[in-house]
Amino acid sequence: MKVKIINKSNNQNPFYQTSGSSGMDLMAFLSSSIILPPGERKLVPTGIYLEIPEEYEAQVRSRSGLALKKGISVLNSPGTIDADYRGEIGVILFNSSKTPFEIKPSDRIAQLVFARIDKVNWENSSNLDKTERSSGGFGSTGTN
Numbered sequence: 001m002k003v004k005i006i007n008k009s010n011n012q013n014p015f016y017q018t019s020g021s022s023g024m025d026l027m028a029f030l031s032s033s034i035i036l037p038p039g040e041r042k043l044v045p046t047g048i049y050l051e052i053p054e055e056y057e058a059q060v061r062s063r064s065g066l067a068l069k070k071g072i073s074v075l076n077s078p079g080t081i082d083a084d085y086r087g088e089i090g091v092i093l094f095n096s097s098k099t100p101f102e103i104k105p106s107d108r109i110a111q112l113v114f115a116r117i118d119k120v121n122w123e124n125s126s127n128l129d130k131t132e133r134s135s136g137g138f139g140s141t142g143t144n
Contacts, residue, residue, distance in 0.1 A: 001053065009010030009047025013107050014051075023061060023111030030105040032057060036057045041075050041094040044109055052083040052114075056140065060091055074110050082115075 007013055014024035029047035052058055059078035066072040068084055076093040091110045095101050101107065 001017055001056070001127060002068075003053070003114070004051035006049040007047060008049070011047065014048065014112050023113040025063070025108040026060065026089065026110045026112050028091075028103050028107045029107050030103065033102050033104045036072070036095045036101045036103060037094060038095050038098050038100065042103075043090045044093055044103060045087045046091060046109075048089045049086060050081065050089065051086065052081065054083050055117055056083060056114050057081060057117050058088070059115055060111045061113055063108060063111055066109070070097060070101055072101055072109075078113070 005013055009027070009029035011029060012025040016024055020030060026046050027063055028043045034042065034044075050058060051125065058081040059080065060074055061078045062073040073094055073096065075092040079092065081089060089112075093103070
C-alpha cells in the first residue's frame with residue numbers, strides 16, 4: 001500500500017524496526033525537551049502529515065516499553081487518524097507514573113499502525129439472534 005507523506009520534521013519517515021513489526025515508530029518533533037508531569041497529558045507534535053487511502057485508517061498506539069517501564073501511554077489508544085484528515089499527526093501522551101517524564105526531540109513516542117476499514121450498512125430489525133451470552137454485560141462471562 002502506498003501512502004503519501006509530508007515530513008516537516010528533522011526526523012526520518014516512520015519505518016518498521018523489524019520485518020515482523022506491525023507498527024512504525026512516531027518520533028517527537030520538538031525544538032527542545034518538554035516535561036510531562038505525573039498525572040498530566042500533552043499533545044506532542046510529529047511533523048508528519050499523511051494522505052491515507054479511503055478504505056484505511058491509521059492508529060496511534062502506545063509503545064509497550066514506554067508504557068511498562070515509564071508509565072507513558074497514548075491517552076486515547078488507539079487514536080484513529082481518518083482517511084480524510086490532512087493535518088499534522090499529534091500524539092496525546094499521558095504520564096501515569098509518579099515521576100516527571102522528559103520527552104526529548106526525536107524520541108520515539110508512539111506506534112503507527114494501518115488497518116483496513118469496513119463500512120457498515122445498517123439493517124433495521126425487531127430482534128437479534130440469541131447467543132450464549134445474549135444481553136449479559138461487563139463481567140458476565142466470568143472473572144478469569
